[in-house]
Amino acid sequence: MNPFEALEVGVGAQADLPQIWELDMALVLLLIF
Numbered sequence: 001m002n003p004f005e006a007l008e009v010g011v012g013a014q015a016d017l018p019q020i021w022e023l024d025m026a027l028v029l030l031l032i033f
Helices: 003-014 018-032
Strands: none
Touching (some): 003 018
16 A cells, blocks of 8 residues: 555545544554655
8 A cells, every 4th residue: 555545545534533543544654654
């Protein structure tokens, strides 16, 4: 999964679980970079 796909998934999921997904996306981005 590239960063852009991860961001798309994160934005879509934030509509349902904004708090949890902000933390998850931060961890995912840290792992990618």
